Amino acid sequence: MLRRGDTGPRVVGLREELARAGAPAGADPEEDVFDDALERVVRAFQQERGLRADGVVGPQTSRALDGARWRLGDRVLRFVPGHLLHGDDVTALQDRLLQLGLLDDRRDGRYGPRTEAGVRELQRSSGTAVDGVLGPETLAALRRLDRSVGGGDASGLRDLERTAQARRRASGRVVLLDPAHGGTDRGSVGHGLEEAEVVLDLAQRLEGRLAASGTTAVLSRGADQRPSAEERAELAESVAADVVLSLHCDALVPAGLDAGHALPPAAASGLATFSWGSATARSTEGARLAGLVHRELLARTGLADCRTHTWNTDLLRLTRMPAVRVEVGYLTSPDDAALVRDPAFRDRCAEALAVALHRFFLEEEDDVPTGLLPVVGAGA
Ligand SMILES: [Zn+2]
The missing domain is CATH 1.10.101 (Muramoyl-pentapeptide Carboxypeptidase; domain 1)
Structure with missing residues (x-):
């Protein structure tokens, strides 16, 4: 909540949001005091949007401000059950x-x-x-x-x-971002890090980047939810996801303990990427996406290369669209944990994943004559 008399960087942030919404608040955008003039602008904004014009920035007004940054044409709009786009x-x-x-x-x-x-x-x-x-x-x-x-x-x-x-080429796609584990299932733990928290944060960073390029990202869970693999696969189906990206971090688990993970590769640190495959069949599109995801992540993170593999595991098996599971480092490795803890590292991961997804979709459309493909920027 923000109200008259409050001070600090959040007030500056509020002025920025109002300006973006076409309601500039005062001559000095760096002014960090919630003064009378700012309150008048907030009231006007609330009135225009049919909110209670009390001049206090609570959840409803915050939500309206968040929606106000989108102009028609900024992104592709579609109906996503359970995740209605607003703005x-x-x-x-x-x-x-x-x-x-x-x-x-x-x-x-x-x-x-x-x-x-x-x-x-x-x-x-x-x-x-x-x-x-x-x-x-x-x-x-x-x-x-x-x-x-x-x-x-x-x-x-x-x-x-x-x-x-x-924004057309990468737009109109739906990606199911699947932060693994969740709720009471914290996944791998190590060096004060919990996989469930790390991968949710990673998914949220990626979600923003994808939205900016017109790709609809649907998250499979919130912080307190722990959907089953079947429920995650059903969600991918119901939102007609083009691809599924399941985010994990690994841990070196002592023999005999099952933490729901693959056996650790020889080196207990690094990056491994999986797509669906059994003894007799494999998903070629899944393998293509896994290759792109792995390459972009390796190039930007400095994690050791534990290579790409096929794996006949739950979500990869239950989904029909190309699906990839990535294990971003070992939380039990001090080196990996130090990287994963760093927000800048997580941003680089999100950037790598966004680029990989863009490339995956662009290559699908390689019948487009050369010269018509727009540059898909790394930060797009
Ligand atoms: Zn996991």
């Missing part, structure tokens, strides 16, 4: 659907089933592929419709369309 871009879309008579409901800023139905109707009536996903083609169709019905800001929408085009 100003969804509200803008709903406004247009209402204008066009394609939405009969109040706008709520959440991409739920009714919004998806409206987008499908828009796609049917404009002759674009009907998938309920607001991507570049559908945005372009919306722009054409806006012109014909009048009142739309055509030049603004053209900019948005360009932005969307630039």
